[in-house]
Amino acid sequence: MKVEITILCENSVAMPFGGIGEHGFACFIETEQGSYLFDTGQGLGLSQNAMLLKKDLASIEAIMLSHGHYDHTGGLPQVLRQRGPVPVYAHPEIFIERFWGRARRAIGLPFRRSFLESLGADFRLSREMTEIAPGLTLTGEVPRHTTFEKGDAEMVARYDDGHEVKPDPIADDLSLVIDSDRGLIVILGCAHAGMVNILDYIMEKFNRDKIYAVIGGTHLGFSEEEQFSETLKVIDRYGIEKLGVSHCTGLEKSALLYAKMPDRFFFACVGASLKV
Numbered sequence: 001m002k003v004e005i006t007i008l009c010e011n012s013v014a015m016p017f018g019g020i021g022e023h024g025f026a027c028f029i030e031t032e033q034g035s036y037l038f039d040t041g042q043g044l045g046l047s048q049n050a051m052l053l054k055k056d057l058a059s060i061e062a063i064m065l066s067h068g069h070y071d072h073t074g075g076l077p078q079v080l081r082q083r084g085p086v087p088v089y090a091h092p093e094i095f096i097e098r099f100w101g102r103a104r105r106a107i108g109l110p111f112r113r114s115f116l117e118s119l120g121a122d123f124r125l126s127r128e129m130t131e132i133a134p135g136l137t138l139t140g141e142v143p144r145h146t147t148f149e150k151g152d153a154e155m156v157a158r159y160d161d162g163h164e165v166k167p168d169p170i171a172d173d174l175s176l177v178i179d180s181d182r183g184l185i186v187i188l189g190c191a192h193a194g195m196v197n198i199l200d201y202i203m204e205k206f207n208r209d210k211i212y213a214v215i216g217g218t219h220l221g222f223s224e225e226e227q228f229s230e231t232l233k234v235i236d237r238y239g240i241e242k243l244g245v246s247h248c249t250g251l252e253k254s255a256l257l258y259a260k261m262p263d264r265f266f267f268a269c270v271g272a273s274l275k276v
Contacts, residue, residue, distance in 0.1 A: 001135040003180050004030040005187065005215060006273040008049045009041025009075065010246050015271035018052050020045030024071035025189060025217050025247045027268075028053075029178070033133050034061040038176050039189050040075030047078050049270055062087040062132055063121075066189020067173045068094040068109040071247075076111065080119035088116075089138055091172030092125040097158040098168060104156070127171075129205060135179040141171055142193035142201050148226040149194025175216075177202055180276040182241075183212030190217040190248050194227075196234045203238060212276070213242035215268050220257075221250025228253065232260060244268035 009026035013019040024041035028050065037060045040046055050057050057079050063086060066072050073094075080086070098108035113123065124130075129140040150167075157168035173192035178185040184206060191198060195218050199211065214235075220228060235243065243261065245254050246268040258265045266272065 001178070001180050002032055002276060003178055003185065004273060004275040005185070006030075006053055006055060007246065007268050007270055008053065008055065009039070009046055010269045012267065012269040013271060014267070014269045015052060018048065019270045020048050021270055022071075023247070024074070025066075026072075026075060027187060027215070028055040029136075029176075029187075031133070031135065031178075035059050036062050036064065036132065036136065037079060038064045038187055039066050039072040040079055042071050043075035043078055045270070046075035047082070053271060057082045058084075060086060062089060064088075064132065064138055064174070064176055065090040065094060066175065067091070067170055067192060068096065068098065069107055069190070070110045072189050073109040073111075076116055076121065077119055080116065080121055083120065085120035085122060087124050088121045089124050089126075089130060089132060091127060091141065091174055093172040094125065096160065099156040099158070100152075101154045107155070137177045137179075139175045139177065139198065139201065142173065142175070142198050144193060144197050145200070146194055146196050146230070148224070148230055149197055151192055152222060175202070177206065179206075180212065182276045183210055184208055185213045185215065185274070185276070186211060188214065188216035188218060191219040195219070195231050199234050199238060210239040212240070213244065213274060214240055215242075215244040215246070215274060217247035218245055218249045218253075220253040221248050223253065228256070235261070240264065242266070242274060244272065244274060
């Protein structure tokens with residue numbers, strides 16, 4: 001399958017004129033069977049950046065949400081107002097309340113489900129691996145088997161029955177797998193499930209031994225030495241040819257990744273694209 005992936009929302013900007021950077025992530029995916037949107041950023045730059053990059057949000061076949069944080073879901077109303085009724089694929093826990101730190105800053109999806117549905121969101125929620133279209137598959141809930149991918153200790157989840165869990169397991173963390181002409185492409189939202197866990201799970205389910213490209217938020221900006229070292233090993237183990245890092249990778253870890261693999265690395269910032 002031929003595909004073009006363009007970053008619409010990210011912390012930094014590659015385009016020279018008028019692009020908006022924000023803490024968040026969204027990418028526009030163009031395939032032979034139509035266009036799709038993976039995440040929506042905070043909503044600060046999505047429409048502006050899409051217009052500048054000539055990506056029509058009204059044309060998308062579906063929206064896929066990696067998890068229920070504001071910086072990946074805040075642009076939903078913008079998209080829905082342009083697109084109208086559209087399937088929105090996500091995990092059932094996308095709407096639980098979420099907080100961070102002692103100040104308990106709210107970091108969950110910032111809109112009620114009923115409001116989003118009134119704008120046309122047709123939520124299709126599942127914990128299982130889901131085929132969105134031929135060659136496009138959401139991982140569903142990713143099993144956690146590593147001991148070194150621990151997540152963020154400051155995150156709190158409050159479930160519908162009122163009980164709270166800290167740290168938030170972020171069970172709703174999903175990634176997208178594209179079966180392209182060059183091989184598998186994996187798009188990460190924030191990789192809260194752990195990049196090693198995610199890639200191992202995809203390799204098991206797809207029965208492949210190589211991945212062509214990984215793009216998106218790796219969450220390595222918060223990683224300790226063991227996690228970073230093991231992630232480098234999995235990048236080599238699966239022969240990843242292109243690594244486009246975004247968002248929660250952080251500048252320090254991005255620099256280290258570039259130093260380790262300069263011929264395979266790129267910044268997946270606003271305006272960056274991968275065409276296969």
